[in-house]
Amino acid sequence: MSTAAADPGLWLxxxxxxxxxxxxxxxxxxLELLPADGEAMPAFxxxxxxxxxxxxxxxxxxxxxxxxxxxxxxxxxxxxxxxxTEAMRALQPADEIGVRxxxxxxxxxxxxEGMDLxxxxxxxxxxxxxxxxxxxLRHRRRYGRVCVxxxxxxxxxxxxxxxxxxxxxxxxxxxxxxxxxxxRDWAGKVGVVTRLVEGGGYDPLHxxxxxxxxxxxxxxxxxxxxxRGVARERMYLSLERNMKxxxxxxxxxxFGPHFVCKDGPVxxxxxxxxxxxxxxx
Amino acid sequence: xxxxxxxxxxxxxxxxxxxxxxxxxxTLAGCASNCMFAADSIxxxxxxxxxxxxxxxxxxxxxxxRSPGREAxxxxxxxDGDVLGWSWLLPPYRWxxxxxxxxxxxxxxxxxxxxxxxAEADPALGYELYRRFVPVMGRRLMAARMQLADLYAxxxxxxx
Amino acid sequence: MKRLHxxxxxxxxxxxxxxxxxxxxxxxxxxxIVLDELESxxxxxxxxxxxxxxxxxxxxxxxxxxxxxxxxxxxxxWKRWLFPPQExxxxxxxxxQGMRIEAATVEAPRRAFIGVRxxxxxxxxxxxxxxxxxxGYQARRAACFIVAVNCTEAGGTCFCVSQGxxxxxxxxxxxxxxxxxxxxxxxxxxxxxxQVGATLLDTLDxxxxxxxxxxxxxxxxxxxxxxxxxxIEHEGLAAALREHxxxxxxxxxxxxxxxxxxxxxxxxxCFCAEVEDRMSLDGSEAERVRHWDxxxxxxxxxxxxxxxxxxxxxxxxxxxxxxxxxxxxxFGVSGCTGCGRCITACPVGIDITAEAAALRQA
Numbered sequence: 001m002s003t004a005a006a007d008p009g010l011w012l013x014x015x016x017x018x019x020x021x022x023x024x025x026x027x028x029x030x031l032e033l034l035p036a037d038g039e040a041m042p043a044f045x046x047x048x049x050x051x052x053x054x055x056x057x058x059x060x061x062x063x064x065x066x067x068x069x070x071x072x073x074x075x076x077x078x079x080x081x082x083x084x085t086e087a088m089r090a091l092q093p094a095d096e097i098g099v100r101x102x103x104x105x106x107x108x109x110x111x112x113e114g115m116d117l118x119x120x121x122x123x124x125x126x127x128x129x130x131x132x133x134x135x136x137l138r139h140r141r142r143y144g145r146v147c148v149x150x151x152x153x154x155x156x157x158x159x160x161x162x163x164x165x166x167x168x169x170x171x172x173x174x175x176x177x178x179x180x181x182x183x184r185d186w187a188g189k190v191g192v193v194t195r196l197v198e199g200g201g202y203d204p205l206h207x208x209x210x211x212x213x214x215x216x217x218x219x220x221x222x223x224x225x226x227x228r229g230v231a232r233e234r235m236y237l238s239l240e241r242n243m244k245x246x247x248x249x250x251x252x253x254x255f256g257p258h259f260v261c262k263d264g265p266v267x268x269x270x271x272x273x274x275x276x277x278x279x280x281x
Numbered sequence: 282x283x284x285x286x287x288x289x290x291x292x293x294x295x296x297x298x299x300x301x302x303x304x305x306x307x308t309l310a311g312c313a314s315n316c317m318f319a320a321d322s323i324x325x326x327x328x329x330x331x332x333x334x335x336x337x338x339x340x341x342x343x344x345x346x347r348s349p350g351r352e353a354x355x356x357x358x359x360x361d362g363d364v365l366g367w368s369w370l371l372p373p374y375r376w377x378x379x380x381x382x383x384x385x386x387x388x389x390x391x392x393x394x395x396x397x398x399x400a401e402a403d404p405a406l407g408y409e410l411y412r413r414f415v416p417v418m419g420r421r422l423m424a425a426r427m428q429l430a431d432l433y434a435x436x437x438x439x440x441x
Numbered sequence: 442m443k444r445l446h447x448x449x450x451x452x453x454x455x456x457x458x459x460x461x462x463x464x465x466x467x468x469x470x471x472x473x474i475v476l477d478e479l480e481s482x483x484x485x486x487x488x489x490x491x492x493x494x495x496x497x498x499x500x501x502x503x504x505x506x507x508x509x510x511x512x513x514x515x516x517x518x519w520k521r522w523l524f525p526p527q528e529x530x531x532x533x534x535x536x537x538q539g540m541r542i543e544a545a546t547v548e549a550p551r552r553a554f555i556g557v558r559x560x561x562x563x564x565x566x567x568x569x570x571x572x573x574x575x576x577g578y579q580a581r582r583a584a585c586f587i588v589a590v591n592c593t594e595a596g597g598t599c600f601c602v603s604q605g606x607x608x609x610x611x612x613x614x615x616x617x618x619x620x621x622x623x624x625x626x627x628x629x630x631x632x633x634x635x636q637v638g639a640t641l642l643d644t645l646d647x648x649x650x651x652x653x654x655x656x657x658x659x660x661x662x663x664x665x666x667x668x669x670x671x672x673i674e675h676e677g678l679a680a681a682l683r684e685h686x687x688x689x690x691x692x693x694x695x696x697x698x699x700x701x702x703x704x705x706x707x708x709x710x711c712f713c714a715e716v717e718d719r720m721s722l723d724g725s726e727a728e729r730v731r732h733w734d735x736x737x738x739x740x741x742x743x744x745x746x747x748x749x750x751x752x753x754x755x756x757x758x759x760x761x762x763x764x765x766x767x768x769x770x771x772f773g774v775s776g777c778t779g780c781g782r783c784i785t786a787c788p789v790g791i792d793i794t795a796e797a798a799a800l801r802q803a
Contacts, residue, residue: 006579011530011729012544027435036539055533055540056720056727081435081745096539123433153433180428183352187383190343190355192424214432220423242743244716248771249575251713251734252741254759256683257767278686280755 010247013053013098018091019073024159027080028124029089030065032073036096044068045106046131047238047266051246052076053098054087061243063128063265064102069138074099077127077159103246105266107132108236112208116144118230120221122151122193122213126159128238128265129212137171147174147201151193151217154179155186174201193217194224204229212238219276222269235269256281288313291389295336296362297413305409312395317387324365324380331374333390334366340386345379353379356428357421367414369393443647444654445618445629450482450509452645453588453616457553460641462586465522466555467512472501474515476522479555485509494597494781496790507627510556510620513596514780518709519554519561520568523581526733530577530716533727545728549580557589557614559607560599560780564709566613570772571712586637589614593621593661595668598781600794603672606778608665610634616642621657630654671784671794673777674801679766681801686758688803694796695754697789702735704783704791705760710768710776713741736760757791765797 016033023029035041044050049063060082066075080089088097109132117136121129136146148167152158158177168175176196178189189196193213207230211218218237225235241260244250253260256275258267275281289310292298298306316335318324324335324342339361345353356378359365365388368376374393400407445453457464464479469486479485486501491512493500504511529545557565565587572578589610592599601607610617615638619630630650633639705711715734720727734741736759742749750756768776777793784792 005573006576007574008544008576010574010576013531013542015540015542017539053542053718055535056718056724058718059716059729079435092538094538098533098540098542151433153431157433180431180433182355184343184345184355184381186355188358190358192427194427195420195424198420216427216430217432220427240744241749242741244714247574249572249712249714250716250731251736254736254763254767256686256762257770259771275686280750280752281686281759 011100011245013051013059013100015096016074016099018093018095018097020093021091024077025157028077028159029080030075030077031088031091031097032066032075033097033099034073041074042102044102044131046109046135047107047128048102048104049128049246049265050074050076050099050101050103051243052078052084052088053100054084055097057087058084059098059100059244060084061103061246061261063238065127065130067134067138068131069135077124077130079124100246103261105262105264107210107266108208109135113139113142114144114206115234116202116207117146118149118197118202118207118209118225119147120149120193120197120209120211120213120218120225122217122221123153123157124159125211125213125217125238126150129210130160130163132210133167137167137173140172144206145174145202146172148176149193149196150175150177151196151213152177152179153181155182155188176201192220194220197221197224197228200228207234209235210237211235215239215276222273232270232273233268236266237269237272238265239267239272240265284315285310288315288389291315291338292336295338295389297336297364297417301409305406308399308403308406309391309396312392312399313389314392315387316390317385318382320382320384322382324382324386325376326379327376329376331366331368331376332393334364334369334393335388335390337361337363337365338387338389340388341383342386343381343383345381347379353381357424358383364414364417367418369397370410370414442650442655442658443631443642443645444650445631445645445647447627447629449629449645449647453641454479454482454555456641456644457586457588460551460586462551462553464553464555465519467510467515469501473499474501474512476515476517476519482509485556486512490594491515492594492596494785496598496784496792497786497788498597498790499785506622508620508622510590510618511594513592513594513599514558514560514782516707516782516786518564518707518780518782519557520564520709520711522552522554523565523585524568524572524578524712524714528577528731530729530731533729535725535727544576547577547580549577549584551584551586552581553586553588555588557587557610558592558601558780559589559610560601560604560778561709562587562589562610562613563601563604563606563778564780567710567768567772567774567776567778568712570774571710586641587614587616587634589617589634591617591619591658591662592665593619593658595665596781598671598784598792599665599669599779600671600673600781601779602666602669603674603794604775604777604779609662614638619658619661621654621661624657628654630658671781671792673765673779673794673797675775678797678801679769681803682762682766682797685800685803686762688800690800690803691754691758694757694791695752697791698737698753698757699788700737700753700756701788702737703786703788704793705735705737706733707782707786708764709780709782710764710778711735715740736763761793761796761800764793
């Protein structure tokens, strides 16, 4: 019996030190992290995630929201929704958390070269897409048109507001933001994100679309894209499921034959769309 | 006369009326007029008779719900190329929301009573109008349902 | 193939103990054949059988002979010795604002598994694939010596033939025994399946098996095959399961299923595990523990905001489709080895072979 494939570090988080905490929204914050041992960090691809460990409380899968090509801290944008993420919200600079990863599949930013890139995000779903946006900006000339369509609940729930403005102003990029509801102090769009998709600004026949947000939002977005003529095999989406190990051992994240942790979280739509239609899968 | 020609041309350019037969455009032009609303003015109010509908040529319009003691709630925003108003098609022909010009708005206004009587007399015209309005209504209903689902709300653990 | 006389079994136990192995094997306890630490061959369930098994039904009975391995499959598989029900994965200690995290020491004692049936050998091979990178599993696996025992009788819920896993131990053992005692000559046929097994066999007082021994072996295997009343028809099954995710039949099974998770606990291949973090009262120390979970638990599919699989039907569907369709995609083998334990252990007698057949034809 060979044990050559066994990985002694499989379960072992590496301590990282918080270098900066930034409040993004009432319940959402960004942590910048550096390895506590001062050694190098592993590279990651846009769309991948880490397991973040709050001492004694547990581990949660959180996608990386930083720039994959930048030399700098590991960046995670987190919504506080449970005990582990609540504890992470209370972290201060110099506090440590454990990090395992990166894990999972990634946005097909290389395959999309030469194509228009349509990035559709809903709510905190903008965070897993930000590395892809950074990548597109850094390699802007490799892509045709680049569109970011973002839907949020209210103007107060718009993530990365300053950056969205900058992207819109500084780069050759269509950035459209819409909110579900607003009052008159909001001068932007009101309505659902599918309306932005319907508005065009890209060549449907030469478009790769990346989507991240609630499953329902992605379902309607894919229909709106398809109605415009974007082929399903050029649409990608990121899924969320219960994860305890991130390496296909704990069984929790199964989605049909797929382990969301290692076959996903990024899937090509046509690979999973029949499963998305099944209740309670 | 120059006005009619100009309106006819604007109708032909508006995406909502694309690919309409010339004769239908002619009929529509007879019920249309050019109009403008100042920024921050009200185009119509909830409860008023729906005497017009509008094709927006320029500007931003918000559809709003007012309620006492609350700020107006914006439900939808419309832009150049959008159509504003469908209550004129369905009895009792009254608006169900406020339409607020957020910017200067230039639009083509259509006389509802005029169009209703022409459509009554000419089913082909009526069919063309419904064929264009129904998808708009469908899209807005779908959007309203998605907004109702409040997809981005902070998840609440289901009580069991 | 060699032949050992009855006393040779004691010699085998002695040799394994001498080589530093702790022996794990069957014994009779609480009216069941259970797996436990054994000191000697005398602790085997001599003269007992548990072949009376059916949906929700398990009985032990005296055989009327003194067969050492006259039972079929007890309620437990071997997974608890390789993938323990509870295992500490790591320990952490707080150091000021920081922490030190260390992998827990893996305990991997040398263990000899005595009496592993062909279905369970297949199950171990399945979990070898699942846990290929898991350090604890692999360390324990590398430290074990496997003595398989061929089945010459089938239990009431056995269907290994249709799963291609038995009744004969094909591979994955160090030694394979066949107990022959029906003809007045109580003896064991022994086959080595590894170099370690062959070396150990050389130290025993074994002789070459005769043609009659071979015939008796074949007759026994044929008897076991012939006794199996259940089978799973695989032709088109996985495709049917994948296509019928919305079939109303799942609701029918869901109405019977109690969601008790017995089937997943007795299943020798089920591997779902919960990972739980614990902290000392003063907050200075923490550990992470992995323990068996089940896809029948509501929390298994918890995502922020709620549970994905709220209905029992959805949870049964997850289990069955995983076992008989998706497992193949994930690991290149079926998740079912035909041991029949899930049928025996189901309080309402849900029968995986019957459900598979119904869904295949749905």
